[in-house]
Amino acid sequence: MSNTLSKEHLRELRNRIEIIPLIAEVLELLYKTHDGRFRFMCPLCHDFDTAVKPDTNLARCFRCQRNFNTIDMVMTVKHYSFMQAVRYLQPILEHLLARAGNRPSLQNAPTRSRP
Numbered sequence: 475m476s477n478t479l480s481k482e483h484l485r486e487l488r489n490r491i492e493i494i495p496l497i498a499e500v501l502e503l504l505y506k507t508h509d510g511r512f513r514f515m516c517p518l519c520h521d522f523d524t525a526v527k528p529d530t531n532l533a534r535c536f537r538c539q540r541n542f543n544t545i546d547m548v549m550t551v552k553h554y555s556f557m558q559a560v561r562y563l564q565p566i567l568e569h570l571l572a573r574a575g576n577r578p579s580l581q582n583a584p585t586r587s588r589p
């Protein structure tokens with residue numbers, strides 16, 4: 475297992491893993507849907523004055539004035555270090571990539587030529 479983290483890899487962890495299922499199903503934070511808007515309980519202030527932006531895949535707490543990407547969210551909820559959060563998210567990303575049938579671009583496996 476490699477310990478090197480490429481920018482590309484980190485970007486995949488932040489963008490490919492959707493923030494809403496991460497919050498609701500993986501980290502199991504309390505959340506509610508109000509007027510079709512997803513609001514989660516902020517792990518810092520425990521308020522629901524929050525929002526998610528699917529286009530940037532960021533979660534925001536208006537009270538704390540903070541944005542969370544997927545890695546920030548895991549670090550905050552689990553009290554993990556950056557590297558621990560990356561390791562936590564890694565199998566989730568691999569699962570997503572496998573399900574999407576995509577070959578992970580971070581893997582530079584030799585291409586096999588078959589007749």
Ligand SMILES: [Zn+2]
Pocket residue numbers: 516517518519520521535536537538539
């Ligand atoms: Zn907050």
